[in-house]
Amino acid sequence: MSNAKEQIIRVARETILLESNAIQNLAQLVDEEFALATQFILKSEGRVIITGIGKSANIATKIVATLNSTGTPAIFMHAADAIHGDLGTIQENDVVICISKSGNTPEIKVLVPLIKTRGNKLIAITSNRESFLGKQADYVLNAYVEKEACPNNLAPTTSTTAQLVIGDALAMSLLEMRGFSSKDFARFHPGGSLGKQLYMRVSDLTALNEKPMVSPDANVKEVIVEISEKMLGVTAVIEDDKIIGIITDGDLRRMLVSVDNMNGVTARDIMTKDPKLIDNDAMAVKAMELMDQHGITQVLAQENGKYMGVVHIHNLTKEGII
Template sequence: MNQQSRIISVAKQTIETESKAILYLSELVTEEFADAVNYIYNSEGRVIVTGIGKSANIATKIVATLNSTGTPAIFMHAADAIHGDLGTIQQRDIVICISKSGNTPEIKVLVPLIKAIGNKLVAITSNKESFLGQQADFVLHAYVEKEACPNNLAPTTSTTAQLVIGDALAMCLLDLRGFSSRDFAKFHPGGSLGKKLYLRVSDLTSLNEKPMVHPNTDVKKVIVEISEKMLGVTAVVEDNQVVGIITDGDLRRMLTKVDNIAGLTAKDIMSKNPKKINNDAMAIEAMELMDKHGITQILAEEDGAYCGVVHIHNLTKEGII
């Protein structure tokens, strides 16, 4: 087997090993899992997630997922906890402790301290019979038969399983809270993801000029309007309602068909029934409409009245595309 083939083989084996382990996790979701979710949901405290080594890395991701989906959470490193950070835990908090073996020295020191404070303890572990599993109030079983590592040493399958259990926990809590995309947007105001969730068409039309001509406007003035407003398009408006649209493409097609443009008006070259979108719609909807119809601009209206234009460049600039 050459090196290229070996790389592909190892990659596939890793993915298959981990995927089988993840699939098996669904069989380990029991009423105890549901009890843990309900307890967290009804709790007035925060969720403190702790672990050591690679499990600590997984803990930080679970904390991030919980926070972004409506469950207040804090990461506490297991080693730091026994050297002062135990004060992170408040009276009503719930502690989730992540450990594959459930028997590491730090865990054996930390768990009795948590129990002494009186906080409920949730374990995410591969070994239900471990010290952690025996001491926990709730055990979320993240059993894996073997690591994807050929030496069965490097945490691979086990950390993937921990992450999946954490995601399942977070999604159950999200479902119980009725957490919506609008709620999600409140916690993700920055970046393209946030903008997809909260940016509206009106936020974009307000940035642009508002090109518009009357159906009887002379073609020369139509050309000037499109050029000055720099959007490659103008709406044809009568009584503040859109009756048509003229694009750069319409002008080019006109010039290939007509030798003398004298006497031509907007209504002679406009396209009727243009694609429109409500000014209060989400910007992502404008993008989807443009993509569906193969256009680069779309007209916005509110209560039937013309509001302006959204250009594909607006969406690109805002990171929507």
């Protein structure tokens, strides 16, 4: 391995270890003040306004997204924009979280008194409790780090990681206290793959497909036509409105290889008995698990014993469930 590659690996590992050690130390800094700040947000009738400058502003936007997705309404307000007209973002009952490593930047020194004058509660996420921000805040969430991962101790690296972790800790504490469930998560993420896994049902997928079926007495041509027209690579075999078997295009190919004369061959002769079935009201993710467990690409759905249609692996892929 070249010296350059060795140096890259060394620096990368040192960075990761330095930041991981700093994060581990944060756990010891979570105290009663953190709990009081969390409880105040829970009781607040307003939103959480999160502000910062520079890299701290970037972290603020991520924390806002996390809070919004887990049941706590939040808005990002850039500290520089706030003192140039955006202060109206803050409403009467809102709680303001200000993020700053030093807590002494010029924008923060201008913004903090304006927030205090409005009467809003101020929560600081800072590495310096003795800073201007730390002393003015109603609550301080300690994000202290000993040094940045930057060899010059200048580029915000460890400090922004610490800010992000404190924000996650706050969001998860609020989530836990609110009793935020997987169903709640699905309501906030209806278009995402995670949300779909939590709310999409088999019936949502069978409704998208044709409903291939043949009688057990159907001849080979009828079976081939049904599978081809419905374009799902499969057909159910139905008798007295009940599923008695399944025929896949693979079953047809194996039949064609093994049978010299197809005259008189029926669906009953080709079908696989006792196919894998799923309830039409089951979660779609269960269909995925069933397919994965048995190495199949389609599963038949039923409702109260009645055939309802087919779920194909392509449906799950298209909807982002796989």
